[in-house]
Amino acid sequence: MSDTISRFIFDNSDVRGEHVRLEKSYQDILSIHHYPPGVANLLGEFLAAASLLSATIKFEGALILQVRGDGQVPLIMAEANSKQELRAIARDANEAISLDFKALIGNGQLAMTIAPENGKPYQGIVSLDGDSLARCLEAYFQRSEQLATRVWLCADGEHASGMLLQQLPSAKPDLDRWEHLSTIAHTIKNEELLSLDVETLLYRLYHQDAVRLFDHKPLVARCRCSRERVVQALMSLGRDELDDILAGQGQIETNCEFCNRLYQFNAGDIAGLFEQGSDLTRH
Known part of the structure; x- marks a missing residue:
């Protein structure tokens, strides 16, 4: 087996x-x-x-x-x-x-x-x-x-x-x-x-x-990556750094190094991260 x-x-x-x-x-x-x-x-x-x-x-x-x-x-x-x-x-x-x-x-x-x-x-x-x-x-x-x-x-x-x-x-x-x-x-x-x-x-x-x-x-x-985990990592960087990345690249992209899954965030997504009650993990 x-x-x-x-x-x-x-x-x-x-x-x-x-x-x-x-x-x-x-x-x-x-x-x-x-x-x-x-x-x-x-x-x-x-x-x-x-x-x-x-x-x-x-x-x-x-x-x-x-x-x-x-x-x-x-x-x-x-x-x-x-x-x-x-x-x-x-x-x-x-x-x-x-x-x-x-x-x-x-x-x-x-x-x-x-x-x-x-x-x-x-x-x-x-x-x-x-x-x-x-x-x-x-x-x-x-x-x-x-x-x-x-x-x-x-x-x-x-x-x-x-x-x-x-x-x-x-x-x-x-x-x-x-x-x-x-x-x-x-x-x-x-x-x-x-x-x-x-x-x-x-x-x-x-x-x-x-x-x-x-x-x-x-x-x-089976990989344990998730959008929620990526959101937590992005939040730890702070709004200013995320806005700088958006200004230079237009959106934020990150790949899981284990399964190669792509996670993407646009300016609206990032703004929502810092709004009370926002929940990007449902996307």
């Missing part, structure tokens, strides 16, 4: 897992910007990773995974929310020619932000020490959360997939069991991760272990 995320657990164990497979949602996002192959693959890994990580948290809101570096891609990020909606972008990446993670990202920082619908956002940041996004995420959990975590990610421009194993907090963690389960998972090949459904994959890996698979949840590419 494509565009689904699935949770699984091991009976009599403090280890949980998540598996994600993306196809249409991944392709929908790539169709907007037409990234080079290396960037398209990396963006697929970010989408898979954000999906996996958001599924490990019980909250209403969004999880944003972002890397800023000095490589060929200055910024790349993916977002997954509690409604299983995905979006992602790589900035200034059209000239990136490498397929190598370190060449694309360079030196920088990995930031994971949890933005609840109600409440203050939380952000954890670590340096980029690994040679892949998966290894960087493992280092993040080791340093920031002190949770043993293993991550596998793969994308080829058409499909993106990933799997996560995590040892839950426990007064007496079963380290032998964790080592057994994670060692078996390290035998996964990229082609298996990309081509096999979760049932087949788990059977190949753990047919001798008591693993329980929960219902699949669908994932979809």
